[in-house]
Amino acid sequence: MSAQLHQFDDAAGLASALADKVAAELSSAIEQRGTASIAVSGGSTPKKFFETLSTRDIDWSKVTVTLVDERFVPADSPRSNHLLVLQHLLKDKAASAKFIPLYYDVASIEDAAVKATEETAAIGTPFDVAILGMGGDGHTASFFPNGNHLAKAIDLSTPRGVMTMQAEGAGEERLTFTFSSLSDARFLALHIEGDGKKDVLEKAKAGSDENEMPIRAVLNRAVSPLQIYWAP
Numbered sequence: 001m002s003a004q005l006h007q008f009d010d011a012a013g014l015a016s017a018l019a020d021k022v023a024a025e026l027s028s029a030i031e032q033r034g035t036a037s038i039a040v041s042g043g044s045t046p047k048k049f050f051e052t053l054s055t056r057d058i059d060w061s062k063v064t065v066t067l068v069d070e071r072f073v074p075a076d077s078p079r080s081n082h083l084l085v086l087q088h089l090l091k092d093k094a095a096s097a098k099f100i101p102l103y104y105d106v107a108s109i110e111d112a113a114v115k116a117t118e119e120t121a122a123i124g125t126p127f128d129v130a131i132l133g134m135g136g137d138g139h140t141a142s143f144f145p146n147g148n149h150l151a152k153a154i155d156l157s158t159p160r161g162v163m164t165m166q167a168e169g170a171g172e173e174r175l176t177f178t179f180s181s182l183s184d185a186r187f188l189a190l191h192i193e194g195d196g197k198k199d200v201l202e203k204a205k206a207g208s209d210e211n212e213m214p215i216r217a218v219l220n221r222a223v224s225p226l227q228i229y230w231a232p
């Protein structure tokens, strides 16, 4: 499935355009099906987009927000994607949205993945919106190069749900939606910023080894057309 590139002059322009598009997709989902769902990424890139989206005037009480991936850390950790979403998205007009986390305070990360799969099953499929990010190593979601469960996580025949992931470049152990859960989102976007990330994207496009750069799975095999949002 070919990807479409949307380029902007700066991060503010990107955040505004992506927030408008996502708000329109969520509103249309509510109009057609009564509810809407969005899975978002963590990291440093989405803050401005989250802040902008939280000001958009849609019926947030009908929207469920979850994460594409999460570190196995509690929600009060500065490393938590949950905390990022709490501080920058679930506020202003978006304060009434429902949030379903991936981290749970249970005995093991495997138990957390089972619970996250159960809890998020209520969202329904496919996601209306999934916003992916990308690391400088070519990871997306928690599909990390040489990740211990990477092959299974990016196999489209692996069922929808949340899996665990460990990798040298990942820091903490991770929880991640499988590729099959994300790939057919009605609106599937990759949000990246900076010349460095554009170079990483070009490198990914030039090769095919998904273990080296898991973003290639999304670029080459996503069920939905990938919308790439980039600003310098």
Ligand SMILES: O=C1O[C@H](COP(=O)(O)O)[C@@H](O)[C@H](O)[C@H]1O
Pocket: 040, 041, 042, 043, 044, 045, 046, 068, 069, 070, 071, 081, 132, 133, 134, 135, 136, 140, 141, 142
């Ligand atoms: O580890 C993560 O990193 C990626 C990219 O983050 P960024 O800081 O380079 O924007 C992110 O997409 C993912 O959700 C997060 O867990």
